Amino acid sequence: MSISASAASASEPQQLAWDFDAAGPADAGAGPARAAVPTGAAALPPGTVEWIATLQPTDADAMRLRTLDMDLLDAERAARLWAKVAAWVESDQIAYYIDDAPVSSDAAYDARMRCLEALEAAFPALDTPQSPTHRVGGTFSNEFASVRHPSRMMSLDDVFSIEELRDWYDGVRRDLDWPEGRPLPMSCEVKIDGLALNLIYRNGVLEQGLTRGDGVTGEDITLNVRTIASIPRNLGGDAGDVPEFVEIRGEVFMRWDDFATLNAENEDAGRAPFANPRNAAAGSLRQKDPRITATRRLSFYAHGIGRLDWGAGHPAGTHDEVADQSQAYGLYAKWGVPVSPHNRTVDDFDGILAMIDYYGEHRGDIEHALDGIVVKVDDLALQRSLGATSRAPRWAVAYKYPPEEANTELLDITVQVGRTGRVTPVAILKPVHVAGSTVARTTLHNPFEVKRKGILIGDTVVVRKAGDVIPELVGPVLERRKGREGTLREFVMPERCPSCGAGLAPAKEGDKDIRCPNVERCPAQLTERIINLASRKAFDIEHLGEQSAIALTNPEENRPDSVEQYAPHLGGTRHEVVVEPGGEPEPYEPAPGLELPPVQTPVLDSEAGLFSLDVDRLRDVRVWREIPIIEVRESVGADGRRKRTRKRIGGTGLWYQTEAFWTAPAPAKRLAAGGTTDGRGDAAAGESAAAAGGDAAARTGAARPDAPAYPGYDVPADAVVVRTETKGSRSGETGAQPIIIRPMENTRKMLEEIDKARHADLWRVLVALSIRRLGPPTARLIANAFGSLEAIAHADAEALSQIDGIGPEIAESVVGWFAAAREPGDWRGEILEAWRAAGVGTTVETNDLPQTLEGLTVVVTGSLEGYSRDSAKEAILARGGKAAGSVSRKTDYVVVGANAGSKAAKAEQLGVPMLDEAGFVRLLETGRPDGDPADGPAGGSAEEADGDAAGGPAGGAVDGPDAGATEGTEHPDAADAADAAL
Numbered sequence: 011m012s013i014s015a016s017a018a019s020a021s022e023p024q025q026l027a028w029d030f031d032a033a034g035p036a037d038a039g040a041g042p043a044r045a046a047v048p049t050g051a052a053a054l055p056p057g058t059v060e061w062i063a064t065l066q067p068t069d070a071d072a073m074r075l076r077t078l079d080m081d082l083l084d085a086e087r088a089a090r091l092w093a094k095v096a097a098w099v100e101s102d103q104i105a106y107y108i109d110d111a112p113v114s115s116d117a118a119y120d121a122r123m124r125c126l127e128a129l130e131a132a133f134p135a136l137d138t139p140q141s142p143t144h145r146v147g148g149t150f151s152n153e154f155a156s157v158r159h160p161s162r163m164m165s166l167d168d169v170f171s172i173e174e175l176r177d178w179y180d181g182v183r184r185d186l187d188w189p190e191g192r193p194l195p196m197s198c199e200v201k202i203d204g205l206a207l208n209l210i211y212r213n214g215v216l217e218q219g220l221t222r223g224d225g226v227t228g229e230d231i232t233l234n235v236r237t238i239a240s241i242p243r244n245l246g247g248d249a250g251d252v253p254e255f256v257e258i259r260g261e262v263f264m265r266w267d268d269f270a271t272l273n274a275e276n277e278d279a280g281r282a283p284f285a286n287p288r289n290a291a292a293g294s295l296r297q298k299d300p301r302i303t304a305t306r307r308l309s310f311y312a313h314g315i316g317r318l319d320w321g322a323g324h325p326a327g328t329h330d331e332v333a334d335q336s337q338a339y340g341l342y343a344k345w346g347v348p349v350s351p352h353n354r355t356v357d358d359f360d361g362i363l364a365m366i367d368y369y370g371e372h373r374g375d376i377e378h379a380l381d382g383i384v385v386k387v388d389d390l391a392l393q394r395s396l397g398a399t400s401r402a403p404r405w406a407v408a409y410k411y412p413p414e415e416a417n418t419e420l421l422d423i424t425v426q427v428g429r430t431g432r433v434t435p436v437a438i439l440k441p442v443h444v445a446g447s448t449v450a451r452t453t454l455h456n457p458f459e460v461k462r463k464g465i466l467i468g469d470t471v472v473v474r475k476a477g478d479v480i481p482e483l484v485g486p487v488l489e490r491r492k493g494r495e496g497t498l499r500e501f502v503m504p505e506r507c508p509s510c511g512a513g514l515a516p517a518k519e520g521d522k523d524i525r526c527p528n529v530e531r532c533p534a535q536l537t538e539r540i541i542n543l544a545s546r547k548a549f550d551i552e553h554l555g556e557q558s559a560i561a562l563t564n565p566e567e568n569r570p571d572s573v574e575q576y577a578p579h580l581g582g583t584r585h586e587v588v589v590e591p592g593g594e595p596e597p598y599e600p601a602p603g604l605e606l607p608p609v610q611t612p613v614l615d616s617e618a619g620l621f622s623l624d625v626d627r628l629r630d631v632r633v634w635r636e637i638p639i640i641e642v643r644e645s646v647g648a649d650g651r652r653k654r655t656r657k658r659i660g661g662t663g664l665w666y667q668t669e670a671f672w673t674a675p676a677p678a679k680r681l682a683a684g685g686t687t688d689g690r691g692d693a694a695a696g697e698s699a700a701a702a703g704g705d706a707a708a709r710t711g712a713a714r715p716d717a718p719a720y721p722g723y724d725v726p727a728d729a730v731v732v733r734t735e736t737k738g739s740r741s742g743e744t745g746a747q748p749i750i751i752r753p754m755e756n757t758r759k760m761l762e763e764i765d766k767a768r769h770a771d772l773w774r775v776l777v778a779l780s781i782r783r784l785g786p787p788t789a790r791l792i793a794n795a796f797g798s799l800e801a802i803a804h805a806d807a808e809a810l811s812q813i814d815g816i817g818p819e820i821a822e823s824v825v826g827w828f829a830a831a832r833e834p835g836d837w838r839g840e841i842l843e844a845w846r847a848a849g850v851g852t853t854v855e856t857n858d859l860p861q862t863l864e865g866l867t868v869v870v871t872g873s874l875e876g877y878s879r880d881s882a883k884e885a886i887l888a889r890g891g892k893a894a895g896s897v898s899r900k901t902d903y904v905v906v907g908a909n910a911g912s913k914a915a916k917a918e919q920l921g922v923p924m925l926d927e928a929g930f931v932r933l934l935e936t937g938r939p940d941g942d943p944a945d946g947p948a949g950g951s952a953e954e955a956d957g958d959a960a961g962g963p964a965g966g967a968v969d970g971p972d973a974g975a976t977e978g979t980e981h982p983d984a985a986d987a988a989d990a991a992l
């Protein structure tokens with residue numbers, strides 16, 4: 011590979027290819043220094059440049075700062091020392107005040123702080139308002155000051171077709187005069203849809219983090235960058251391979267799983283969800299208050315290198331070389347700087363195409379959103395010789411995948427009421443196929459968004475799959491409006507809740523979101539809460555899904571406004587209107603005298619009634635269904651036979667009612683001649699038998715002394731005879747044929763599951779109560795600590811906050827909920843009372859599992875075959891261990907699965923033992939990764955902040971609060987990818 015970058019004189023900063031406009035060293039502090047390679051601060055005269063350069067963030071070196079005589083320093087060395095110590099102090103402050111996980115001893119922190127104060131006293135120029143010495147008690151705020159990048163941050167040229175990519179590739183070979191057939195190594199990288207970041211490390215210490223800005227100057231977001239766990243504050247690896255100065259470029263992004271968790275938390279807290287991971291990352295990174303950034307799980311992959319200056323302490327030949335892009339990534343890995351696991355180096359154009367094909371097909375499978383493939387000439391010397399245009403380097407290009415967009419009609423905008431009462435407009439679309447799935451509905455977030463997008467009902471609109479999973483309505487196709495202006499209308503946000511009629515209003519002044527305040531009785535909110543309590547993360551009640559929840563809480567959903575849309579007899583028993591190809595249904599005219607059926611009272615008007623449900627109460631529940639239009643195409647097949655193909659082409663806008671939990675009336679079956687009749691017709695006419703009888707019980711039921719009511723007919727024990735019809739038989743006799751109804755099989759199973767839920771573990775009960783901010787992991791912690799619902803109901807915020815992993819916000823939310831429940835007549839109190847009476851919450855948590863992980867902190871990263879994100883975590887918790895979200899020195903083990911990212915790198919950097927899945931299984935069983943239970947390892951830490959403690963449900967983005975608004979868009983691969991890592 012031609013000229014190595016390290017061939018430059020060691021005392022000059024290396025000018026890398028894309029650093030073409032940097033005039034020279036911008037770092038005033040890094041003056042020339044020619045000395046022997048130092049061997050540690052202890053062996054050097056204090057206050058010298060070499061002494062300063064070798065200082066480490068250790069306790070011993072902190073103590074050395076205490077005894078330093080400031081008179082030994084000149085202004086330049088003082089500035090150099092100040093910069094180094096200030097970075098450490100700032101990291102300590104972040105760790106202490108924001109992450110709540112101190113990394114330095116108090117003595118070391120005090121010594122560094124005192125050193126800064128002494129420096130600022132002796133050299134007043136160093137005493138600026140931004141100095142960490144002025145930051146007391148955790149008052150942090152980003153200044154977002156404009157800072158010049160030491161070397162310019164370029165953006166890349168985009169190409170949108172393989173032809174353009176080929177042109178670029180051929181141009182590169184031509185410019186380099188590259189011989190035909192000779193391999194030209196290219197680094198291919200997945201283009202992350204995130205935010206570019208420039209990290210500046212001086213002597214291995216993170217000094218600054220800058221946004222790209224205009225490429226020449228960026229914004230200083232150092233405080234926020236320090237809260238990103240995967241960005242090391244000190245470069246690791248061999249000290250000889252850590253340069254005096256380096257700019258590391260990369261992308262800050264949010265992984266799919268972290269994005270889903272954040273949006274679930276937002277929903278629980280009643281905040282609007284983010285539209286896509288990029289918006290979430292951008293919003294998090296530009297927070298004035300770094301404490302907010304610290305709560306967002308941001309990730310970082312390095313993808314470029316700016317200025318690299320090895321410095322006097324690292325003469326050529328004494329350190330790792332950086333001759334090409336892939337070597338830079340290798341060095342980053344040694345330093346503990348995360349690099350994308352998807353990078354590939356290829357030798358020819360076919361290799362590039364293979365990369366593009368692979369990730370084009372697996373766009374939804376990786377841990378983050380991607381929008382293309384970046385191709386770079388690997389060799390840095392070749393990069394330099396290719397140079398750059400005024401905007402972009404010639405040696406790199408970004409291939410963008412085709413936009414996944416489609417046009418369709420915006421049929422209507424309705425509103426949807428969420429679990430916490432948030433009312434969101436939802437676009438109803440003519441179903442359209444985008445990026446592998448059909449989109450028929452998509453959320454519009456809030457009325458301002460509808461205005462901002464300028465869409466009118468009736469418009470042709472562009473639908474895009476943002477980040478492949480969540481469909482987004484981009485905006486109207488204005489040309490299509492011509493001549494149809496009269497058919498378009500503006501969306502008006504209703505003033506009253508479409509579900510309960512309560513007046514809608516923002517929760518507080520200035521909120522973009524509008525809410526239904528009727529938390530207690532609003533059917534839509536109750537429906538969502540019932541769906542929540544039946545979900546797998548709560549009571550886990552099978553057969554109680556969205557449709558059943560609607561039938562129980564809001565059976566009049568979709569009730570037509572007038573009898574004109576009520577067609578109870580149209581379309582026969584199949585309830586469908588059949589048309590020929592191209593045909594239209596006949597106009598519908600309701601029969602004279604037809605009236606809408608009476609409005610039903612919901613079976614459930616609160617969660618309180620859940621455990622008193624029985625088959626009888628469900629018998630008359632009916633729900634509204636739309637009559638579909640079915641197109642039937644007749645053709646003659648190759649075998650000469652007529653064939654009929656049926657296709658649902660839309661809805662008629664006409665509605666009928668149908669049974670929700672029982673079968674429609676149907677004649678009882680005749681028993682075969684000579685069949686045993688005794689014990690069969692044992693249901694008295696018009697009466698329901700035992701709730702959970704079922705066929706088996708009926709068929710084998712003992713003969714009853716009284717004669718069967720309907721001889722010759724099979725009337726099961728749980729059936730109800732609604733009437734009889736007179737019917738002649740073959741033998742000429744006439745008899746009364748019973749017309750029966752029965753609970754559906756799923757109804758019976760649902761009731762059995764509800765009955766079982768009375769004995770659910772305490773943490774599931776807590777989740778089922780829909781208390782804001784309380785997800786399964788935190789509910790588990792509280793349940794374990796208190797042991798009974800009674801004890802939790804009377805716990806105060808202080809007692810709850812003392813549980814490791816329970817923050818003040820969750821504690822307040824729980825205390826507030828139970829306090830409200832104690833008010834006389836409060837609906838929450840009614841739920842608790844009814845559930846208690848049913849025996850809920852009295853089950854004592856029994857965990858027979860050996861507590862093999864007592865005192866151990868385990869982090870799982872990447873995807874495991876036998877465990878999902880949640881089940882791995884639960885396996886750890888159930889054995890007394892702590893499942894942490896991020897790797898720190900206090901982590902005992904890191905379990906590394908497939909496609910593990912930065913956490914594995916961090917573990918390597920910190921020397922934390924890493925296990926594969928088999929090791930994890932042994933660890934769970936025995937408490938030791940080698941399976942030898944002889945002694946447990948040294949105890950872990952109870953203090954470590956658990957980044958995941960407040961986590962919501964696992965799962966992909968489709969599990970987010972808006973999943974309900976995105977019909978048919980589930981992307982199983984994306985969900986798997988999101989499941990892959992803790």
Ligand SMILES: [Zn+2]
Nearest residue numbers: 507510526532
């Ligand atoms: Zn309402």
